Amino acid sequence: MKSTLSHMLALLCAGLCAYAPLSSSAADRVPLLVYTALETDQIKAYKESFEKAYPDVEIKWVRDSTGIITAKLLAEKANPQADVVMGVAASSLALMDAEGMLLPYKPKGYEQLNPKYVDTKAVPSWVGMDVFGATICFNTVEAKKMNLPKPETWKDLTKPIYKGKIVMPNPASSGTGYFDVTAWLQLFGEQGGWKYMDALHENIAQYMHSGSKPCKSAGSGEFPIGISFEYRGNQVKNSGAPIELVFPKEGLGWEIEATGIMKTTKKLDAAKKLADWSASKDANELYQKNFAIVANTAVHKPPTGLPANYEEMLIKNDFAFAAKNRDKILTEWNKRYDAKSEPK
Template identity: 40%
Template sequence: MVCLFAAAGMMGVFLPATVVHAGEITVYTSYEEDEAAAFLAAARRDLPDIKVNMLRLSTGDLHARMLAESANPRHDVIWGWAVTNMVDPRILNMLESYQPQGIEKVPARFRDAKNRWFATTGYMAAFCVNNEVLKRRNLPMPTSWEDLLKPKFKGEVVMPNPASSGTGYLQIASILQMKGEERGWRYLEALDKNIAQYIKSGSRPCNAASAGEFAVGASFALRAIKNIDEGFPITMVIPSEGAGNELEATGLMKSSRNKKDAKRFIDWALSANAVNEYYKWKEIVTVSGGTMPKNFVAAGLPEDIGSVMVDMDFDWSATNRDRILNTWQQRLER
């Protein structure tokens, strides 16, 4: 691993907002379900005296929930959530400055100047292409976003819905940033003619392609790698124009009723054991100390991952998020 730079699932049990016990915290996350389960298990091993309740929601759904609960937040820590959403001023206002132990291991460009958040992990866009469907339908192997415009791919492409999926939004935002907005929207409208479905989750397009329902699922690299490891007949394709990407951040809620243990959990997120877990699961890790797994390389992920990543402007993505999503919903949502 080069040091750079989804539906709700409930793990643990919520307590009423007024009930507080020492040694118990609630964490909100948008890590994928299997990632979240692995990371949480590691945290519980290292922090056995803290009961960690966790709510997992897709990026967009978690954003909506946090805004809806802003008058009375129900959690102590936001963990592994898209930086593009974290830098929303309404969210930043809910966060308390905190410098966790080990923060010096995270390069300054991957943390907030006011210490309200830091990013340890990230993910990037990739296509999951079903080799058997390509052969059966005499389709060429796509290597770029432009290839998906070919008439042969009509009805053969699925993408995440950017209004609910962080992966979907980074795909749209990266296309607009790479091409410029005018050309970018023209491209997306042309691509829409070949899209069979916009799916709520970032991982499900890959799963649908892996199952042979469609030829191409626009998803993210780790889902492609996992599905290849599970034996699905797919190829991971990183688009030649570059892979849009997102960083995943962690922060302390001002409203936390158990800041002592919330801070211990955040400190753990930068511990050696936590970082070792990240390297097992994430294609982008901002903290040094691990090695890219062999199966990542075998699936086609370059060891110099920075060479394929779009240089994302996260502030632009955040500032323009509502406008971009409104435009997408008006023009393309079904």
């Protein structure tokens, strides 16, 4: 009897001992609220890779377009909800840093990151992940039907032949749209930039609330020309759509997808783990499946489907200008052009 009782107790203990760590692990898993503008077809792979490396942390995404996420973060300034911002435009993170919302942190492996794609302070408030730049998606089949020539420059898009044939992202809601506008203001000067956009506006059919949608619309033939970014352009082209990617000769606007920790997070250890992972070689290898240029210098391969000199085509971008003048630029843009924005 004593032997049977001992055996039962041993079995019970073994069961409890096997169960206890699982229960504790599940209970101790830290939910990390991450605001992001990453494309929906990217975030699943990023989440899986991070949580495999750090199984004690679970990412809870809040996803929207760059402009919406930026506005949400600024609106919540007095009572921030997010722990980390990841995959949001560097100009937006620079703006939040100026507002005192980000915690300076140098992630593990920082020395491997290209200094062109990180915050310039000794202890950075944000670090880059990857670079996305402008492209024009040109539907060759629809263009042939309409007898439209292929544009070669930004200024070509102001020619009367393209009236009503162009769609582009709304800069108030799309990071792609915002870097287009700030690039034109830098390329052509402030007065020349608004004059250019006035002329382009005559040919715009609609401003869309996504950086991807104009290229998807060009790919489907809804409109023959969509101003977008190279990742989505390559994806639409590789899906079999009859589009060519045009990289205007004046130079390309661009942005950095970046990561920063919110100063108010109560989950700092978990937030640092995500920042460390974001800067890692493993993470950058995932980014490079989507983008030609990534921040980690240990990860590099020639761009696929892009000009060999693609990186040289990117304009010298003033992120401080884009951050500091965001409200002023968007107010002016809305006043002039918002009447052609698609309904929200």
